[in-house]
Amino acid sequence: MTENVIETKGLTVYYGRQRGILNVDLTVQKGEVYGFLGPNGAGKTTTQRALLDVIRPVSGQAWLFGLDCQKEGVTARQRVGYLPGELSLYENMKAYQFFDTVEAMRGKNGDKSYREAICQRLNLDTGRKIREYSRGNKQKVGVVVAFMNKPDLLILDEPTSGLDPLVQQTVLELVREAKADGRTVFFSSHILSEVQEVCDRVGIIRDGQLVATERVETLIKQQFKRLRLSFGALPPADAFALDGVTETARDEQSVTLEIRENLNGVLRTAVTYHVLDIDTIPVTLEEVFLAYYGGK
Amino acid sequence: MFRLLWQELQFRRNGIIGWGIGVSIYTALYVGLYPSFDDQLALFDLADMAFYQAIGITEMTSFAGYVSSTFVNLAPILLSIYAIISGSGTLAGEEDEGKLELMVTLPIPRWQIVTAKALATAVALFLILVIVGIAAVGTLSAIASQVETPVTAVDMFLSALYMWPLVMVVAMISLLMGAYLPNRRTAALAATVIFVGNYFGNSLANMYNALDAIKPLLIFTYYDNAPAVLTEGQAIADIAVLVGISLVLILLAVWAFQRRNITVGAWPWQRAKVV
Structure with a gap:
């Protein structure tokens, strides 16, 4: 029996009178890489934020690992690694200090060798202050934070944004490795080639509504x-x-x-x-x- | 929770050192200069000077009066600037900068985030006041031979610590505004208006009996800056009221933050009704 790692029913978010997302019903199964596609403003980030209880829906419900995102969000988020689309870091910290801080706030001491291995693969010098980093290096810091605890679910908002092509490939490799480990990835992007490259299924969101969910290859064949x-x-x-x-x-x-x-x-x-x-x-x-x- | 508190204190380390040193310099300058012009101050009768009374300076003819007017009265005003900056920057500021999003996605209940930040602010203010208290003791020791006063080093140190409940309320007002209002600028502005209104409201209420009715509503009512407070200390009941107000403000901030849509930054009336 397949386990739904993410499930939403009728998930609707409004910002005052402004539409966020409308009646989004989606499921993401364990071990799946789900690509969430749509142009800017379609509702990709809003959906991810609602899953993480950053913003609350006006109607509908969302579950992570079968746990209500609002009522049991803390328990659910213990198994989640998140990379926000608009990443903002503590500029005065060195990268390794930031990683330690996040781990401390998580209440976990993660596998530091895995963290260092990711940093090495991304070619990230963790001894420098974050304010000295380029945009791409800051994005790498966000990638490390999302992956370093080997979470069961990765929610990645435009993870390759600002990265050079070689590093983009490394991030996609990390996604593939997560899948190979049986972990689940919810991956939003507007770069279609990378979604096509790593995702099993794709959901297309348009004006806040999920207009299609299909296996990548089926979607291509069907159209x-x-x-x-x-x-x-x-x-x-x-x-x-x-x-x-x-x-x-x-x-x-x-x-x-x-x-x-x-x-x-x-x-x-x-x-x-x-x-x-x-x-x-x-x-x-x-x-x-x-x-x-x-x-x- | 303890780890989160520790991290929050780490974030405030520079503020603690900077403000501790800054207010200490202010204290050392004002208190340390007393022997230079104590003769002139002895002739300085403020009883009929409405302006001075309005800003809480009531007596300067004795060392205790001078210290209460400058240090006890004005140092909390200076520290309130830090309290407003720190309090409004804590939730609203971090949200404006985008740092709060990552934090709320970690497996930490929101009430713990607010509580840890409030406690960190409380500890930061306390540590600043310890630094200031030490500076006040040092300054008094330096001028002790030139001043005849019943005020002791312990009195000076405690008078610094007695500022804590008051500045704590200011910080928690700012924190609440940050949890409720859409951005840091508005939160800081609202907190400043409340603070200034309270300060001058209290001074005016002290001058005009007709305003007695509003006194219980003003936080400065619960902070005494009369010269006697240096040796006798603040009233326990007043401290309890201020601490109680701070606790209520923290609870309100937790309530507001629990309901808040992070990253949205809307005014309360623009927010969609949440299920």
Whole structure:
């Protein structure tokens, strides 16, 4: 039986009259890496803050490890590592002092060798004062804080923000390792490639509402297929003017189509024009995402 | 809780040292200069000078009167600046800076966060006053041969510590404002208005009998700065009232902080009704 590490039902947050999130129902299962996608202001951070009881919902409920986020939040948060999107640190501290402080406040003495190993992998010099760090190094400090106790659940808000590509890959490796350990990751991002790279499932939030939740590969498959059809002699321009089919490119030998439905019709038409070859062009999550937002 | 308190004290270490030294210098300057112009002060009759009475300076013809007017009366005002900065910076300030978000996501109940911060502020104020008290004792010792007074070193030290309940109330008013109002600036402004209103309200109430009715509402009513207080100490009942007010303010701050949406910073009437 699968265990829900995160569950929300009808979770709604308002900031006064301003919408935060509306009726968000989501579940994240143990050992899963869940990508939470959406543009700025869609409600990603609000959802994460509601899960951590930073802000309270006006209606609905949220649970972490089956524990009510508000009533039993303290117990639940013992198993959570969090990286906020807007990270603010104690600038006068050295990084290692900050790590010790967080551990002291957690009431835990974590595995320092693991912490040092993460710092080494991120190439973070912990002996310097935080105010001397670049934005990227400050972000690394936040990453270490989130991961250092090997929490059962990682809630990461745009974890690779401000990091250079190599370090971004290291963070994604840490996420993969957490998954390999059977831990759960709730990962918000607007960088679709990284979500595609590490996530099992993805939820897309739009104007505060969860508009889709799907396995990454299923979402890609479900949305549309892109085919490039090669011909000896090109068919006329309106040959593929079928319902659910859009011609996106045409050159001297081939036609590229995006197909949401009516694949049979496309193939029938292609055969009548003596199709020579059919290529499937991979659809990126970014394109699926833009299709959601662009109403393509 | 103890670890959190310890961390909060660590955060206040520079403030304790800086304000301790700063108020000590003020104390040493004022008290230490007394022998230089005690002859002139002996002729300084303040009984009919409304302005001086309004700022709590009632008598300067004796060493005890001078010390009560300058040190006992004005040092808490100086320390109240720290109390307001520290109190309003504690919740509202940390929220403004974004530091509070990470803290509230740690497995710590919110009431413990507020309580630890309130206790750390209380201990910080106490330690500052210990430093100031030591400076006051040192200054008195330095000028003892030039001053004839029944005020002892112990009296000087205790008079510093007696400021603690008053400045503690100011800090807790600021803490409560920080837990309730949307940002540090507003919290500090509100606390300052309350503080200034209390200070001048009390001075005016001391001058005009018609204002007697408001006296119980003013915190300075429970802090005596008459010369006799140096040797006799503050009334236990007054200390108890101030400590009681501080405790109520901490409870209110806990209540406000429990209900607060962190990182939002809205006015209370703009906040959505929470389930």
